[in-house]
Amino acid sequence: MENQEQKKRDTNKIYFLIAVIVALLGTNMYLYFQKNKSDQRIVTVSDEKTALQTELEKLETELDQANNSTTELSTELKTKDDELKAKIAQLKTALNKGTLTAGELAKAKEDVKQLRYFVGKYTADIDDLMKKNAALTGERDSLKTTVSNVKQLADNLSKVNDSLYTKVKAGAALKTSQIQIGAFKIRNSGKETDVTRASTAQKIKVMFTVANNPIAEKGSHDIYMRVLDPAGNLIIGEGGSFTANDQDLQYTYKTAIEFNGDAKTFTLDWTNRNNFEIGTYSVILYADGYTMGRGSFSLR
Template sequence: MEENDIVYKPSVKLDNNRGVEQQVDVQERGKDNPKIYFFIFAILALLATNIYFYIKYKSSSEQQTTILSEKIQMETELDRIEVELDRVTKENLNLTESLKATQDNARTKIEELRAKLTQNELNRTELQRAREEIAELRGAVSRYTKDIKQLKNENALLVSERDRLKESVTTATKKASELENINSELEHKVEIATALKLSSININAVRERKSNNESVETKAKRTDKLKIEFSIADNPLAKKAIYDVYIRVIEPNGNLLITENHIFEVDGVEMQYTDKTGIEFSNDGKLYTIEWKGAENFKPGTYTIVLYTNKGTMGKGTIRLT
């Protein structure tokens, strides 16, 4: 019995020591557990914080990118609006005061919106407001374009009407000019028609004798005067009145015989004449007589006698002296 006690004592001692060690380890591990939990919590908190800031940064970055893209789109839209505004106003139209005010307001609004879009602090609300203002501006410019088009169409109608009136005036003027020319031609024809014309003319060389006797001569040296007898053709259009008859005597060598510088006008042309007399025209076919004693010594050859009124030549005749 005693030997057995001696045998088993060391074994019991060993078990007691191991239990104590295990108890100590458990106590030490119990003390370390809160630290481990704290570190785990800290790590989780750090991860959560990083994830939060990552998500927030990513969301903010995406939002900034979206805002920048929208700003670029709105600036492009402003460019289009301004180009359209320039296009419809560069045609030098005479704008009404209302259209001028609309144009000025649109350009002022464009400048204001450009200034807003250059700001980097625009938030979503301000950006939305800018978008609405651009939409309003687009509508205003659209109405302005429509008004300009209407004004242009009205101007085109006015120009067309003006051209039509000018054409009408030109046509009327041309017609009036044609009628005036026709009237002038008719008046000229009437003048010609009313002019007195000779139906017959007879020229004799006359020698004066004593006791007022006369004889017809053919010799130039014995001729004292020329007697011109003529009748006027029937003309119911000619006015019955006293007419001046101008006589032009052309001697055989072709010179006009004149004693003074007598001038008369026929169809706007001034001419010299040898002598003149007055006759009373009554369109009755009677015979008229004119005597001319101009030359002191008649020369042999052919003399030409031309009779005129202010309306033109009445006729002419010749006589040959030997």
């Protein structure tokens, strides 16, 4: 009887030990799984922080690239740039904390998401500004080209007008169709006799015919005469000067004629105050700023 009771007590001890062992195993298994979940959670949080930090660095790089453009930013865009950079710095500081709660991590993710939207809009605004500046630059260059072309056209027209004016002015100047020159001696009676000797010549008569010119100014025209001696020296008469062929010249004699546009013959008399020399003399007539005609005569 005692043996049976002893066996019963031993059996109960065994069952108790088995229950204790099972409980310990269950506890160990629970602690193991809880630790595993905790480790996995830490890994997940760490990965999310890294991803957010990488995203912030990308956003920061995009901002730097946008600001490295040669475009001059407006005050509004500069303010937005400062705000975005400050927000990035704030989020980076938050992510660099040793620990983050689930709420802080969720808020950081939402802030980065919003920041991505604003950075995208900011860079799009800068891109639009660059396109507008490029368009304005193109318009400015086109306008400069147009102004340059107009100026060139105006210069060309001015040159054409000057050329036409010069041609018209030259065309309107009086010209001789023929010129005859003779030397004369004045007798005591006042009668003039043509001569060929230098010793007896006292004056010359220049008979010239003005050609028909319908565009010439009608009315009085000044006629200037230059007489060159056989050595080519100008014989100074009245000692005045005039301009012809873009040169300032002295003349020997000056007179005026009336011209109505039709061909007409005129005679010009000039008395030499000095003696004539042997040789050939040149006579050049000028009118309206141009050479009118020329001739010569010889004395022996």
